Amino acid sequence: MKVTLSIQRFDPEKDEKPYRKDYTIDVDPAFRILDCLDKVKWDIDGGLAYRRSCSHGICGSDAMMINGKNMLACQVLVQDFKKKFIKIDPIPSMPIIKDLVVDMDSFFAKYEVVKPYLIAKTQPPVKERYQSQEDRALIDEAVNCILCGACSASCPSLWSNDAYLGPAAMLKAYRFAFDSRDDAQNERLDVVDSPDGLWRCHTIFNCVEVCPKEINITWHLSQLKKKCAMREL
Amino acid sequence: MIHKHDLIIVGAGLAGLRAAVETSGYADVGVISKLFPTRSHSGAAQGGIAAALGNEEHDTVEWHIFDSVKGSDYLGDQDAITMMCTEAPDAVYELEHLGVPFSRTKEGKIAQRQFGGHTKEVIDENGNSKRMPVLRACYSADRTGHVILHTLYEQCVKRNVRFYSEYFILSLIIEEGICRGLTAFNLLDGEIHTFHSKAVMFGTGGYGRAYRVTSNAYANSGDGVAIAFRAGIPLEDMEFVQFHPTGLYPLGILVTEGARGEGGYLKNKDGERFMKNYAPTVMELAPRDMVTRSIQTEINEGRGIDGKDFVNLDLTHLGAAKLKERLPEITGFAKTYVGIDPVKQPIPILPTAHYSMGGIPTNLYGNVLADEKGTIVKGFFAAGECACVSVHGANRLGTNSLLDAVVHGRRTGKTIVKFLRDAELMPIPENAEEKDRAMFAKLYATTSGENADKIRVRLKEEMTNKCGVFRNEKDLLSMLDTIHELKEKFKNISMMHKGVVFNTELMEIIELGNLLEFSDAIVTGALARKECRGAHWRVDHPKRDDENWLKHTIAFKTEKGIELKYKPVTILNYQPQERKY
Numbered sequence: 035m036k037v038t039l040s041i042q043r044f045d046p047e048k049d050e051k052p053y054r055k056d057y058t059i060d061v062d063p064a065f066r067i068l069d070c071l072d073k074v075k076w077d078i079d080g081g082l083a084y085r086r087s088c089s090h091g092i093c094g095s096d097a098m099m100i101n102g103k104n105m106l107a108c109q110v111l112v113q114d115f116k117k118k119f120i121k122i123d124p125i126p127s128m129p130i131i132k133d134l135v136v137d138m139d140s141f142f143a144k145y146e147v148v149k150p151y152l153i154a155k156t157q158p159p160v161k162e163r164y165q166s167q168e169d170r171a172l173i174d175e176a177v178n179c180i181l182c183g184a185c186s187a188s189c190p191s192l193w194s195n196d197a198y199l200g201p202a203a204m205l206k207a208y209r210f211a212f213d214s215r216d217d218a219q220n221e222r223l224d225v226v227d228s229p230d231g232l233w234r235c236h237t238i239f240n241c242v243e244v245c246p247k248e249i250n251i252t253w254h255l256s257q258l259k260k261k262c263a264m265r266e267l
Numbered sequence: 268m269i270h271k272h273d274l275i276i277v278g279a280g281l282a283g284l285r286a287a288v289e290t291s292g293y294a295d296v297g298v299i300s301k302l303f304p305t306r307s308h309s310g311a312a313q314g315g316i317a318a319a320l321g322n323e324e325h326d327t328v329e330w331h332i333f334d335s336v337k338g339s340d341y342l343g344d345q346d347a348i349t350m351m352c353t354e355a356p357d358a359v360y361e362l363e364h365l366g367v368p369f370s371r372t373k374e375g376k377i378a379q380r381q382f383g384g385h386t387k388e389v390i391d392e393n394g395n396s397k398r399m400p401v402l403r404a405c406y407s408a409d410r411t412g413h414v415i416l417h418t419l420y421e422q423c424v425k426r427n428v429r430f431y432s433e434y435f436i437l438s439l440i441i442e443e444g445i446c447r448g449l450t451a452f453n454l455l456d457g458e459i460h461t462f463h464s465k466a467v468m469f470g471t472g473g474y475g476r477a478y479r480v481t482s483n484a485y486a487n488s489g490d491g492v493a494i495a496f497r498a499g500i501p502l503e504d505m506e507f508v509q510f511h512p513t514g515l516y517p518l519g520i521l522v523t524e525g526a527r528g529e530g531g532y533l534k535n536k537d538g539e540r541f542m543k544n545y546a547p548t549v550m551e552l553a554p555r556d557m558v559t560r561s562i563q564t565e566i567n568e569g570r571g572i573d574g575k576d577f578v579n580l581d582l583t584h585l586g587a588a589k590l591k592e593r594l595p596e597i598t599g600f601a602k603t604y605v606g607i608d609p610v611k612q613p614i615p616i617l618p619t620a621h622y623s624m625g626g627i628p629t630n631l632y633g634n635v636l637a638d639e640k641g642t643i644v645k646g647f648f649a650a651g652e653c654a655c656v657s658v659h660g661a662n663r664l665g666t667n668s669l670l671d672a673v674v675h676g677r678r679t680g681k682t683i684v685k686f687l688r689d690a691e692l693m694p695i696p697e698n699a700e701e702k703d704r705a706m707f708a709k710l711y712a713t714t715s716g717e718n719a720d721k722i723r724v725r726l727k728e729e730m731t732n733k734c735g736v737f738r739n740e741k742d743l744l745s746m747l748d749t750i751h752e753l754k755e756k757f758k759n760i761s762m763m764h765k766g767v768v769f770n771t772e773l774m775e776i777i778e779l780g781n782l783l784e785f786s787d788a789i790v791t792g793a794l795a796r797k798e799c800r801g802a803h804w805r806v807d808h809p810k811r812d813d814e815n816w817l818k819h820t821i822a823f824k825t826e827k828g829i830e831l832k833y834k835p836v837t838i839l840n841y842q843p844q845e846r847k848y
Binding site for chain 1: 302303305306307308310311320359360363364365366368369370371372373374375376377407408410413414417418421422424425455484485486518520521596599600603604719720762763764766767768769770771772
C-alpha cells in the first residue's frame with residue numbers, strides 16, 4: 035500500500051531552518067514507522083538522519099513525534115494509522131542536530147542530577163540483600179524506563195521552564211527513593227524538593243499519555259510529592 | 268584529535284560497563300560506544316542470568332558446569348566453563364548489591380526460573396538418574412538485561428566514567444604485536460579521532476545482523492570482530508551462530524525462552540506438542556539448537572501453521588496474572604507487532620539469528636590471543652559476545668550470555684588493572700589515521716557506483732537461506748561465491764549523502780564492510796567443518812565427529828584469503844557423550 039510520510043528535515047550544513055518534505059512510498063501495512071523511514075533512507079535519501087537500534091521498544095533510541103504525539107518509531111505500525119498521511123517530527127523542546135536527531139545532553143544532565151544510582155550505606159551481606167515482593171512491587175513500573183525522552187519532551191512545564199528536571203529524571207528519583215535497599219532518602223528528596231524539582235509538575239499527564247512503556251509517571255511523581263510533604267510534618 | 272587514556276573500552280553493553288565499573292577506581296578509563304550506553308543490545312536480553320544460587324530449589328555449581336558443557340556439544344573449554352559457573356553466584360550477588368532490581372521469592376531472595384538445558388539430577392523410582400529442568404535463571408520479569416544494563420550505567424555515572432557516545436570505531440592500532448589504541452569517528456561531525464591508550468578492551472557484541480531474520484539490533488554488526496580480524500587477529504569458531512527458537516513471526520524479534528521456562532508449549536498445525544518427538548524428557552526446555560532444528564523440521568515438513576513458515580508458542584494456559592507478572596514485555600510485543608493477545612491466542616514464532624558463539628579468541632583472563640598457540644596480544648583485551656573464551660562452544664545455553672558478559676567483564680577488568688600497574692603508553696605512528704582518512708575521502712569523492720542497501724539485502728537473505736539452521740556443501744560454496752562477489756562490489760560503493768553531520772549512511776556503509784568481512788569467516792569455517800555439532804548442522808555430514816572435529820576453528824585473514832587452523836578443546840571432567848535430552 036501507499037503511504038506518505040511528511041518528515042521535518044533540517045541539515046545544519048545546508049539549511050537555515052527546518053522544512054517539511056513529503057515522501058510517498060510503497061509499504062506493507064505491517065511495517066513499523068521505523069521500517070518506512072529505512073525505506074526512505076535506503077531508496078530515496080541516504081542523508082535522512084534518525085536514531086535507532088533494537089527496533090522493538092527497549093533501547094529507547096527512536097522517540098519522535100508522529101502525528102503530533104511522541105512515540106517510538108519502532109513501536110507503531112502503518113496499519114495503526116487511519117490516514118496514510120503521517121507527519122513525523124523530532125521530539126520537541128530539544129535542540130535539533132539533524133532531521134529527527136536531537137541533542138539530549140540536557141536531558142541526561144538532569145538524569146545525573148537526581149543521583150541515579152543505589153546508595154547503600156551498610157556493608158552488603160555475603161549473599162543478596164533481601165527485598166520483599168511488596169517492596170519490589172513499589173518500583174516495578176519505575177525500573178521499566180528506557181530513557182527515550184518522550185515524556186520530558188512532551189511536558190508543558192518543562193517547555194515553559196528549561197531548568198525543570200522533568201518527568202524522566204523525577205521518575206528515576208522515585209525509582210531509588212522507593213527502593214527499600216536505598217539509604218539516601220533525605221539526600222534524594224532534597225534534590226527533588228527544590229524550585230526546579232517536583233513542584234513544577236502540574237499533573238498535566240502528557241508524560242503518561244506518551245510513555246511507550248505505559249508507566250504512570252504522574253502517579254509516581256505524586257508519591258514522591260507525598261513523601262516530601264510527609265517529611266516536613 | 269588525539270585522546271589519551273590508560274584504558275579505552277569499546278562497547279557499553281554488559282561486558283564493557285562491568286569492566287568500566289571494575290577499572291574506573293584504578294585507572295583513567297574512556298568508554299567509546301556507537302550508541303548512548305543504555306541503548307546497547309544487552310538491554311534486550313529478557314529471560315535471566317544463570318547462577319546456581321539454589322534460592323528456589325536445590326542446585327549445584329557442578330550441575331551448572333555439566334549442563335553448560337553438554338549444552339556446548341562438548342566444544343566449550345571445560346576450564347573456562349568451570350570458572351564461569353563457579354564465579355556465577357558471586358557475580359549475581361554483586362549485581363544485586365549494585366542495585367539490580369531482581370524479581371523476588373516469597374522470602375525476598377532473588378527469584379529464579381527454568382530455562383532450556385539447565386537441569387538437576389533426579390533419581391526416579393527405579394533408582395535411575397535422570398536430568399530434569401531446574402530453577403536457575405535469576406530474573407527481573409522479562410527485562411533482565413534491561414535492568415542490569417541500566418544499573419551498570421548508573422554505577423558508571425556514580426564513578427564519573429568518561430563516555431564517548433556515538434563514536435564509531437574504525438581501526439585498531441597494533442604495532443610490533445602491542446595494541447596502542449584505535450581510531451574512531453564522531454558521528455556528530457564526521458571527524459576522525461585517535462584514542463591513544465595503554466590498553467584497549469573490546470566488548471563490542473555479536474554479529475547477528477548478517478542475517479535477515481534476527482533478534483539483533485541494527486547496531487549488532489560485529490564491528491569489533493571485523494576490525495580485529497582486519498588488524499591481523501584471528502577469529503575463533505565463527506561458524507557457530509545460534510538461532511533462537513522463538514523469534515516473533517515474521518520479524519524475528521526475541522520472545523524469551525522464559526516463556527517456555529514458565530510453562531509455555533510449542534505446537535504445530537495439528538496442535539501437537541511436537542517436542543515430545545525430539546526431546547521427550549525436557550520437551551520445550553531442550554537446548555536452543557535442538558528446539559530450533561525441531562521447529563525448522565516441522566516447518567520444512569509442512570506442519571507449520573496454515574502451511575506457513577511458523578509454529579505456535581502457546582501460553583494461553585498460563586493465565587493472565589502470570590503473564591502480567593512474569594512476561595509483560597513479550598505480551599506487549601505480541602500485541603504491538605502481530606495484534607495477538609497471548610492470554611487468549613498462541614504467538615506465531617520462527618527461529619531467528621540470535622547469538623554469536625564465535626569471536627575474538629581470549630584466554631580465561633580476557634587477554635586476546637594472536638594465534639592457535641595462545642600467544643597473548645599485549646594491551647588488547649576482549650569480553651562478552653564479541654569474545655570466544657570459549658564458554659559456549661557450539662551452542663550457548665539461555666541465560667549464560669548475560670553471565671558470560673558480567674563474569675568476563677569483571678575478570679577482564681581485574682586483569683587490566685594488574686596489567687596497567689607497569690604498562691607504558693607506547694608510541695603510535697603519526698599516520699595512524701591515514702587509512703581511515705583515505706577510506707572516507709574515497710566515499711566522499713565517489714559519485715556513482717554500487718548501492719549499499721542492495722548488497723546488504725542480498726547478503727542477509729542468502730546468509731539466512733544458505734548458512735542458517737541447516738547447512739550443506741553446495742549452499743555454503745555458493746554463499747562463499749556471493750560474499751566474494753559482494754566484496755568486489757563493495758569496493759565500488761557509492762554514498763548518496765555527502766554531509767558530515769550525523770551521516771548515518773556513512774556509518775551503515777562501514778557496518779556493511781564489517782558484515783562482509785566476518786561473514787566470510789563464518790562461511791569458510793562452516794564449509795570446512797564436516798560434522799554436526801551444536802548450532803552448526805551439516806545435513807550432508809549428519810553426525811558429530813569427535814575423532815576429527817572436536818577442536819576449535821581459528822581463522823586467519825591472509826593475503827590469499829582466509830586460512831583455517833585448529834586448536835584442541837580443553838576437556839577436564841566430562842568426556843564427550845552422545846547428547847540426548
